[in-house]
Amino acid sequence: MDYDKARLKIILDLNQSPLQREGLVRVYLPVGYDQSNDTYPVLYMHDGQNLFYPGSDISGASWQAGDQLDQLQIAGVTTGIILVAIDCSVENEGLGRMSEYSPWPSAPPAELANWNSKKLGMGGKGDLYVDWLTRSLKPLIDQNFRTQPERDTTLIGGSSMGAVISLYAALKYPDSFSKVGVMSPAFWFAEQPIRQFIDQTGFRERLSIYIDIGTAETSDSTVSCFPDVYLKGARSLHQQLSQKAFIKRLCLNIDQGGLHSETAWAGRFPDMLCWLLDANL
Template sequence: MRIFKRFLYTALILLSVSQLVRGATVDTVDTYSDAMHKHIKAVIVKPVGYNKNQHYPVVYLLHGFSGNYRDWVKNVPAISDYADLHHILIVCPDGNRGSWYIDSPIDPSSKYETYITAELIPYIDQHYSTMKSRNGRAITGLSMGGHGAFYLAFKHQDVFGAAGAMSGGVDLRPFPKNWEMENILGKYSEKPENWEKYSVINLTYLLTPGSLAITFDCGYSDFFFQVNKNLHEQLLERNIPHDFTIRPGGHTWEYWSNSIKYQLLFFSDYFGKEKKGN
């Protein structure tokens, strides 16, 4: 009996230590978009030891087509560990089924560029203890979210200091019949100018060397591999510093659960350099 009690006592101590070491908490918040006149949910992962007396860098992490705000925490539970490791906040907003994170030129009810940059970020900065400047903000995502992250960061370099994409749909034009993009851009045969204007690969003119810390990657077997390679080559031609990584793999959660580790390390390094610079 004494041995059992000692074992139980030891187990409780280990459990308590484990909870202290892995103490990230996950909030689900309900935000309101004036631009779209509706409530939109988001997940916020807070690191262990979070307190209001410290200002935390924030990584905005976007889901892919047909996904939602819970995709990342559901499919990659280690997200909480990464928030602890890098001492950052991770925000996973809902981008609807297929918004591609733009303000649609044909559907006035889909304004996700406005929502994230002008509504969600102020909400997060008001309700959480964040670094309220571009030096403390990064954005990344997978697939549709990779497109969204680059689209938003390229256009709003005053808001984000770093950006990434995982298997990003960085050029929409080769896929005119896919992922319900006609719903937000119009048919390619009728509105080709929209497909040109809203493809990330056509926005690199907004960048200057060093204006944005950039990292992106894609699996060699991914259907988005070639458009990512094309973006990489265009950035090289424009002398825009960036990290581009090719790994084995396809368009899968197995790939993204591995990729996110390296992306968050990149952002953590960026935040650390910015803090030293200040």
């Protein structure tokens, strides 16, 4: 089964946004959208190039998100959901993505002190990205599609650095997002600033947060400690969040042998979505 290309709409060129860079925003509509007047929850996701089909992605694989959403809806697991897919930055050999997906400059843990990577010089543009997404893009989506715009039916999610910026967006704008998919979080990128930000939050709204991690994840196969860094980061994030009053529901899903890859995230995408929607596969 393949997704219905007629239900995949390109709605924005990011050159025309405050981000002022190459990229698109795509919207994938539920099965039967044009044949009904129903309204739908909305899921905002990052790294939009990776979500639909090989060839549009930047890594050689895709999440097959459209196909998976269709199957869940047809099976009656969900009643349909609108997916908003925002392309990531490919500027500076892809390092622009690291800057947009963190409001803080990189501050890796001691285990990565000797890691020589250009990624460690990135970060700091996350507020620009999150503010635009919440204040400009979300109203545009709500005005042009039959959404359920309330926070209780607005989700945000992503993987790796996309997981970091998803969590940050929900913590900064808890009146807009209630459910967060934090897949394979690159917690190591700015661990202490993230921890401090979580501790400083004092809002009354409550969040449902899904976290997952594979036991074999790495961002550099030559750095032997990376799988442990990823695993410890996800566990410590879960532990910290579990103590917060703003948590409504919290999950940590550990994928034995799971890699840091689009294929792994595609495999866990239905689990993430169903947990956040409190639906059963």
